[in-house]
Amino acid sequence: MVLEYESNIDIYLRMRPMSSNVAAYEVDEEAVRVQWLMPRQAVLGMANHQREHYNFSFTGIFDVDAKQDAVFENVAQKVILGALDGFNGTIFAYGQTGSGKTYTITGGAEHYVDRGIIPRAISLIFSELGTRSEYTYTMHFSYLEIYNETGYDLLNPDHETKELEDLPKVILLEDDDSKIHLRNLSTHLATNEEEALNLLFLGDTNRMISATPMNMASSRSHCIFTAYVEARKAGEDTVRRSKLHLVDLAGSERASKTGIDGQILKEAKYINLSLHFLEQVIIALHEKIQGKPRSHIPYRNSMMTSVLRDSLGGNCRTVMIATVSVAQDQLEETISTCRFAQRVAMVSNQVMLNEEVDPNFVIKRLKQEIKDLKMELKLLRGEDFDREPLTSTELNILKNQVTTYIQDTSPDAYLNCEASVLHVRAAFQILKDLLNESGAALHQKPAYGCSPTNEISSGSGSTLPLNETIQSLYHQLQQRDNEINILVSFIRKRESVKAKVHAFTQVQPQNGEGPGQIISEGKRSTSECATERTEGDEDSCTSRHLNGNMSMKVNKSGSDLKCPSNFPSDQKQAFELLPRERTAGSLA
């Protein structure tokens, strides 16, 4: 695995379908380029000398008919898997109000197939964790909303009962290493997909929404859903900690266009201001890459750029989805979004594996080692032998320790008890009692005399290796199967033979001979004998050995029957019916 690499921010374009008033545009799939046609007369009442064609390149383009699963697989999957490997990841949607940011990041509410990147990411994370058994993963989630430059915890349980102003504000703190910490933003452990989805739904319910003239269900806040991944390999002191930010930014359109005032105008100003600061950060990073002397990147100007500091020019694999409308009257905003994306694409990040030695694990391990060594020393000095038997309290503690040990399925499970001979003996006794209680009695020989050494008792009392015994049982099973087949088909055939016998009795003996004879040949046992009907020969039936050529034939012309001399008595009886029935002149 590459531990560190440079990566520009990938930019994807997603177009929201419109039923009418669609702008003229062309997508060049090979060059991954879009061309927008802006007719000159589009700028109302003004003579203009604007260009008519606007071309923009992207990492990938999703035209109006692109489905959610395609967007997820192409844009999000690699970032999410990277986060599980220990690399930070950010996916953010940027675009004007109503262009499909929330649809892309969270998804549509009506159909399951419409679910967006966050619920799909949760599914992928937990299904992937099931396949990564060498690591122990711990997943926490948080959901931050930035509204009017103030942060709110969307997973705060007081959201339902309190006004927004009364909720604790999320506060930014910066440490000496310029790392950002968020006070009052809760993180929640989720051990499975359902728990994580419940957190998402809770956050979405709490999300601040307010209607604007432009979009009745518009959200004018930035929302950041974050997954905190912690991965630890059994027996190692290192830990990988990475973050995955899934970001739904507020609408990027200019306030003047939306025709809003009052509170909503205030919101729009804040939104525009924070998106303006986002642009400033991008421009500063761009200039830095071009070698222009610029020491300061203005992250601190807004809460959103502070929180996403690592995602923009830092240690993170970042992907931007520029969402645009294809409506003719939105073309200006669409082109503005595409322009912004081009600048973002120039930003280069330094992606690193976030692995570090965890001092807590080292301390824990060293403490345990000291404890074990002390116990060993005690045992070697013989200090253990002259002590009193374990008290009932000690036994209870030990029982709890053994139970905890049994229930801990992690590869690090450790029986944390005192290492004395008395404790070890008592621990084994407790283990035995627990097994007996649960009905898994070790001392009983299970079916087929299976012993813990992988040997199976044969009927004669001697033991066979497991493989041989399985082979032998399999062979026996096959033999029984064959015998059953023979018997079933014999029963069927008997009915058929009766019919044939009946036909035979209808044929007059020729040259004064008696009825048909039974001719014997070959030697086979019942179990080897199989019966089959000869296709397409209505008047004949053949009973033959699996390996031999014994046959019995009844036909109108020859009217003879053949069977082996040792043909088992019950089968032979069927053929013996023949003279008797003939004599009697009737068939049963």
Ligand SMILES: Nc1ncnc2c1ncn2[C@@H]1O[C@H](COP(=O)(O)OP(=O)(O)OP(=O)(O)O)[C@@H](O)[C@H]1O
């Ligand atoms: N690709 C798409 N396919 C089908 N419907 C879409 C698509 N994109 C968006 N929509 C629909 O368009 C409407 C607006 O989308 P959405 O709410 O995601 O916009 P937005 O950019 O998040 O807006 P805001 O900035 O107000 O949050 C929704 O009804 C959504 O279902």
